[in-house]
Amino acid sequence: MATEPTTELPIIDRFGPHLSRMAGVRLDTGAEPDKLVKTHCCFCGQQCGIQLKVKDNEVIGFEPWEDFPFNKGMLCPKGVKRYLQGSHPDRLLSAMVRDGKAAGGFRNVGYDQAIKQVAGAIERIQREYGPDAFGMLSGASLTTEKTYLMGKFARVCLKTSNIDYNGRLCMVSAAAGNKKAFGIDRAANPWSDIPKAEVLWIAGSNVAECSPITTSYVWQARENGAKIIVVDPRITPIARTCDLFLPVKPGRDIALFNGILNLMIEHDWLDHDFIENHTVGFDALAEHVQQWTPKRTAEVTGIAEKNIRQAAEWWGQAKTSFLMHARGIEHHSHGVQNVLGAINIVLASGRIGREGCGYATITGQANGQGGREHGQKCDQLPGARDIANPEHRAHVAKVWDVDPDSIPGPGVDAYEIFRKIDRGEIKGLISLCFNPKVSLPDNAFVQRCLEKLDFYVAIDFFLNETARHADVVLPGSLQEEDEGVVTQIEGRVIKINKAVECPGDAKQDWRIIQDIAKALGRTHGMTFSGPRAIFEELRAASKGGVADYSGITWEKVEQNYGVFWPCPSEDPEGKPIDHPGTLRLFEPGTWNPIAKGAGPFYFPDGKARFNVAAYSPPTEDVDDEYPIILTTGRVVSQFLSGTQTRRIGPLVDQYPEPRMEMHPRLASKLGIADGEWATAESRRGTCTLKAQVVQTIRPDTIFIPYHWAGRKSANQLTISAQDPISKIPEYKVCAVRVKKADGPPAYDAELEAQQ
């Protein structure tokens, strides 16, 4: 039923993406803003502090916020131009229902009527097929309050176990690996530790384009004399001036980490005291990595042996170090193993939990941290509690004032939700700020599933490519139209402040969710007066959990430029305290609710775990038929599925269309010159783009950025293989063949660059 209601061009014509540019009041040099609102960027996980200039309920520009300690006024181009999304011509201002006869396939309806229709559909589907037949997908850019509400709405109001979020596509491998090794899932250190480290190991992270502010910390480390080791199949801008570049063959990182550990053991570059006192499981791991001789490591990773030895020597002998990784090692069908491999070399060095000694995954999405800690992830309840654990369920059930047995059990991951739709087990879907048709792998499959749905309601502020399939669209809110907290890359809880009111019939997402609950007649626990009230309940629900926010208040956040979690409100004896927050995890002597004083790590014995991280090749290795590796990633001026950034003119100008990056050696073999059209084909789809011939990529690998939709989408090609533990998809490697295209693809004549 949820096929697109019309062909593509009429939808694009009405809903965009159209480009917004500086014009009118935004170009008026004399325009004095009514106010400056201190808030944060709406895009990546760094959550830069920024001040929005507001005039007449419109965001007209920005002013750097130089006091904010993380970014000190620095911004990337997305932060600079984000204000252009407000008052955008594509902005959804009214509720809509699908109508094949209307322009663009949708007809505006009254908000109340749309809510009634949504509630009616939920009621009907759940009555006919049971509560689990209605699924939910939400976003990791939402405030923590909204994500908490989404989790509660799913479990208390809809009573469905089928809720998951798009952080699934982002950092879940890191989260799972961190929990297995440390018992807690958070970047272990503040970024101020980076410049104090002697060696930086950056694995699978295009820091310059995906987390630009972090480069300032990295370059400062370099000025202070640090050695920088970058592992990546491409010479990204951060790799350009590193001290050692290891061009790993995509999907082979675990072999590299095992090889490094093997050399650390051979040369006794280990912290024996730390291993003895603070960890378990080293011996089994040591035995396992024996097979990872430098020679074999080199063969598997494709990195020259002498460079592997050099990396091990620098890493092994350092006094202080910081290891960071991102999606490059996490987006794999063995992403968790990669993460565990990285953690193993950190633990073996004993360099964690001290100043200048750190480890972190680089959060991708705005609220990648807070967004999963408080209950929209299919297996978690607020406070990073485990939904299958009876004690955890009981705690949250009490806060929610429901019977613990009424809380559904663990659901399935975002991709599996689509497989359930495919199998007819899920008939109805509600989504909030999630664009799976662009962001999930093998998106032809995703489209087929959307078309199978009985009923689909999308809440969003622009009509993203997935929402085009909706039966009902509810106009949600931009980040600047609401308030609440998010947790950024370092684990710092910060406050988003409201700058303008929602336009037209658009509403804050928490209102929309509660309005649906009301129309369903299931208002229990769904009558919050606003984000502050939601946050107060969230504090109680997280209390005593690993992600303890109970000692955090909005006031404390604003006064201190953020508060690092965990921040309990009680001391170990149960007396109220004003906890300052936890800047650095795992410092000796720190208390946590799991170890209860036994040690700094979040296990009952207080010790970290070494895990044997076993190597396996990518699910789809290259062969004669598909001989080239495809890897995907980002460009600096675009963000995720591009719902926002493909609408901002200056950002589109900066990188107008996706390009297929390839090495000259590969290009000459294929007879493709720079700028010519090339077609990449995988077992799942075909994509024709202009080639960009550069020596900064491995000759056996091509790269395509994934921010574009439809026929320009990299995810037509990618594989839906997933990590068995984290369920993250294997975006970073699949097999393709590439040939020169006969000429421009058909879409070139009709579609704008950003579409």
Place this chain on the structure above:
Amino acid sequence: MPVPEHFDFFVDPNRCIGCQACVQACAECDTHKGRPMIHLEYVERSTSTQTVPVICMHCDSPTCAEVCPADAIKKTGDGVVQSARKPRCIACNNCVIACPFGVPKMQSDFELMMKCDMCYDRTSVGKRPMCATVCPSGALFYGTREQVEQLRPRSRPINTFQFGHQTITTKVNMMVPAGPGGTPGSSSAEYVDVTSAMHDESAAGGSGKRVRLNVLEDSLFQFESDAVEEPDDAATTT
């Protein structure tokens, strides 16, 4: 209020990540109507990701002003070289051609040469220039010489440039590596010899004058025996 004298501008291409935040932010300045006055150049994208941000260097004796037949380009007492004055500029392009750093740009629809004025609207009231404030990598920095020397022990600021026989001193500094291998304080160069860096191929590797382009060299790889492909000259050009 003049631009505080002890504040200088420092450009460090070694740090630049090519993100164009500077370009996007410069366009936000009140005075130039949505147009950026800074531009970003790839040294050679086919072989490197190295980019260089180019702003007005605010020369002590600005060539652009010296060649302007209409006397439209003014330097303020605090050393900031301004965009051409609208009533005077005859859009002749002399400044565009003459500037050794390639900075002034003719805005043909305004018939006016516009260029970076070091965010005079901001710097003259004690704020930092837009580009240097947002630059996420610290490739652009505005502050005191003491600050930069403390923050950047491996680099040193140089504001003397040699173009053939012409020596130019500027208000804006380029950060250059402090010495061989980045050893602090051991560089003897007192100026950047732009001409020889552009033309002297033999300077590569030796004096460190030429920009070294990092490319994927075969020595970084372990090729499986059967995967070794025909040698490629291009891959080893630096």
